[in-house]
């Protein structure tokens with residue numbers, strides 16, 4: 001059975017159901033995200049600094065709650081139920097955003113409706129995101145070579161949604177009339193409902209293992225001994241208290257509260273997972289590998305997520321965006337990455353499958369090191385493009401296009417492979433929680449990205465980052481070159497050892 005399915009070329013239908021569901025969810029997420037800053041600054045008339053703070057906290061928290069959603073799925077609900085509830089919560093969140101935008105003239109009411117909406121979205125994403133990602137792996141036999149390419153196809157679904165969303169929601173919501181934002185948010189709500197309906201309709205038919213057993217149902221409860229219950233309660237409280245103490249220390253050290261909480265969680269949650277007494281030595285080793293890789297991934301996303309921050313300023317102020325007689329809006333650059341993914345994902349999925357069949361596939365951590373290296377190369381390209389250019393002089397948009405192209409290739413080496421790895425290395429009873437830990441690195445990276453973006457040079461002021469002076473755009477981009485190249489080299493060197501530990505190399 002195993003060898004028969006492992007040799008199949010196509011993919012199970014369930015993969016396409018997860019593809020479509022995730023596509024609509026990401027449509028909803030990115031559609032709202034494309035309008036969010038504009039809504040705050042143009043309709044609610046918040047200033048840029050306050051809006052950026054809210055935006056940063058939202059994108060940070062959205063990737064923190066997968067820990068909770070993963071935990072609840074593993075222990076009580078299973079993936080299917082968590083996905084459905086997450087989707088419905090997100091639809092309610094988008095509807096609250098719609099209501100907020102309907103009453104934007106009454107700023108007090110609109111603001112609180114928006115906060116309620118954001119809270120619901122944060123919670124909903126926590127239930128949805130880790131659980132849908134982990135289900136992809138459940139459709140295959142253990143050891144099936146098609147998994148990396150399956151996660152790559154799934155990742156394409158993420159990006160089809162991310163490509164269409166800003167275009168559609170921008171078209172109906174960002175018209176220059178603040179009263180139209182509501183149509184963008186309503187579209188995001190409808191998109192999420194479509195995703196939820198498709199999932200609910202077809203899940204029983206298609207979400208099955210190769211031998212036809214349903215996947216994603218609640219775990220079979222084993223009778224838990226009283227002593228174990230006491231131990232896990234004690235662990236829970238110790239973790240909670242340690243998180244609060246650490247977060248307070250970070251806050252005293254100058255971090256904002258949400259950042260402090262996220263940074264503290266990165267330390268306490270992995271430690272308390274490792275302290276679980278039910279883990280075998282091998283399982284503990286595999287979980288450590290997930291944590292090591294998650295650590296490297298923080299550097300990737302912190303540099304990559306400049307797309308929504310400093311790279312958009314760069315597109316706006318320093319890039320010549322004229323094509324014939326039309327000046328392309330700076331925000332369009334944000335869909336470049338997603339468009340490249342949609343174009344390149346099938347190529348990468350085919351490359352992994354091909355190399356896999358010929359036993360030439362690089363080990364997974366090495367693929368991720370290549371991803372970091374490509375990211376570094378993207379920044380090197382643009383650093384070269386702006387070297388010696390006077391402030392205010394605009395450079396060709398080919399530089400930024402080249403950067404996004406390289407970044408996208410890097411993302412395809414790193415992100416879907418990461419999902420596949422987490423699936424493979426997690427003990428089944430903790431898999432969704434560990435996917436939550438994986439997304440925790442995105443949460444930390446989003447916070448870090450905001451911090452790094454504030455080093456964007458302006459008015460000739462020299463800024464100092466850990467002893468490195470940033471005075472020009474060249475210095476700024478070289479900071480990212482150095483950061484991602486260092487991470488790439490270290491991971492590359494470690495990759496053989498890591499893959500041996502995983503039993504891959």
Ligand code: GLN
Pocket residue numbers: 026158301415439442
């Ligand atoms: N573009 C990816 C998504 O939205 C990013 C996820 C991540 O891990 N940073 O799913």
